[in-house]
Amino acid sequence: MKKILITGATGNAGCSLIGFLCRLSIEYQVFAGVRDIGRAKKIFAKYQDLQFRNFDFENRETFEEVFVNVDTVFLLRPPHISDTETYFRPLLTTMRAQGVKEVLFLSVQGAEKSKIIPHNKIEKLILDFGFKYIFLRPSYFMQNLTTTLLADIQKYRKIILPAGKAKFNWVDVENIGESAAYLLANFKECSNKSIELTGNENLNFYEVVDQLNQYTDNKIDYVSPNIISFYRLKRKQGMRKGMIMVMIMLHFLPRFQNEPKISNFYEQIFGKEPTRLWQFIEREKAIFEKPKED
Numbered sequence: 001m002k003k004i005l006i007t008g009a010t011g012n013a014g015c016s017l018i019g020f021l022c023r024l025s026i027e028y029q030v031f032a033g034v035r036d037i038g039r040a041k042k043i044f045a046k047y048q049d050l051q052f053r054n055f056d057f058e059n060r061e062t063f064e065e066v067f068v069n070v071d072t073v074f075l076l077r078p079p080h081i082s083d084t085e086t087y088f089r090p091l092l093t094t095m096r097a098q099g100v101k102e103v104l105f106l107s108v109q110g111a112e113k114s115k116i117i118p119h120n121k122i123e124k125l126i127l128d129f130g131f132k133y134i135f136l137r138p139s140y141f142m143q144n145l146t147t148t149l150l151a152d153i154q155k156y157r158k159i160i161l162p163a164g165k166a167k168f169n170w171v172d173v174e175n176i177g178e179s180a181a182y183l184l185a186n187f188k189e190c191s192n193k194s195i196e197l198t199g200n201e202n203l204n205f206y207e208v209v210d211q212l213n214q215y216t217d218n219k220i221d222y223v224s225p226n227i228i229s230f231y232r233l234k235r236k237q238g239m240r241k242g243m244i245m246v247m248i249m250l251h252f253l254p255r256f257q258n259e260p261k262i263s264n265f266y267e268q269i270f271g272k273e274p275t276r277l278w279q280f281i282e283r284e285k286a287i288f289e290k291p292k293e294d
Ligand SMILES: NC(=O)c1ccc[n+]([C@@H]2O[C@H](COP(=O)([O-])OP(=O)(O)OC[C@H]3O[C@@H](n4cnc5c(N)ncnc54)[C@H](OP(=O)(O)O)[C@@H]3O)[C@@H](O)[C@H]2O)c1
Pocket: 007, 008, 009, 010, 011, 012, 013, 014, 034, 035, 036, 055, 056, 057, 058, 076, 077, 078, 079, 106, 107, 108, 109, 138, 139, 140, 141, 142, 144
């Protein structure tokens, strides 16, 4: 039986992927590679066949055991890890030594064009190591609204980003989990390909708050400060310097780039439209309201 290890299992994409994989009736054994097995067991309590292995990107002592008898790895880069030589080269070296053959890497749309982002370097490493690969390159997650951007929405009723009128392509992580499960189940047919995964809409943040305001009682505004004010504000809120730089890179640079390309991969595979932003907002609308005072 083929054995698949999922890294980042407890995150946005990993959680969704595990849900879809465990619902597919395929003859695979799925392992979640996690830092805290007790916590992960609670999160995934309904998936009886899911197994767990201890894994920490930042602790090389966990590398060998986690890949024993594993054929295929779903690999992601946790957002705070950007030094590929320190973390990913040793990891891929161990993966190869342990006999892993296939890697599905969660990359990002445009990774091939930007030499400074870690995904570009990780893709190159995977190629150098000679794994069979699939690079899944999604666009901007709708779930950023319910994770990274949520505190400002709930507390200040604002989205604060230096993104101006730049358009982002919005993709639902559920569509990513579903696509990744399909790709893992059909690895042979899809191997050695780079696949862009997008939604069907390019929208700027003014358009996004318009949509949000159709589903929320308390109005949300979009504010686009200059990058220095943004940096100061986020430092004041306690965000780490590295994370602020990532936020600036992700949201400021698109102002000077072309609109993202829209891919038809999801529709071709599943015969249906990817999630529209309004559908995501309707599904998640409760979370955008102010948290109740204690
Ligand atoms: N956000 C976007 O718009 C977007 C778009 C395209 C691509 N991406 C890419 O998608 C990736 C992030 O995916 P995501 O949103 O699913 O991630 P996420 O929700 O931020 O979750 C990160 C996952 O990594 C795990 N993790 C963190 N540090 C770890 C460590 N030291 N050892 C083991 N596991 C660790 C976390 O586990 P714990 O539960 O233990 O913390 C969690 O499961 C990034 O590479 C990002 O660049 C994001």
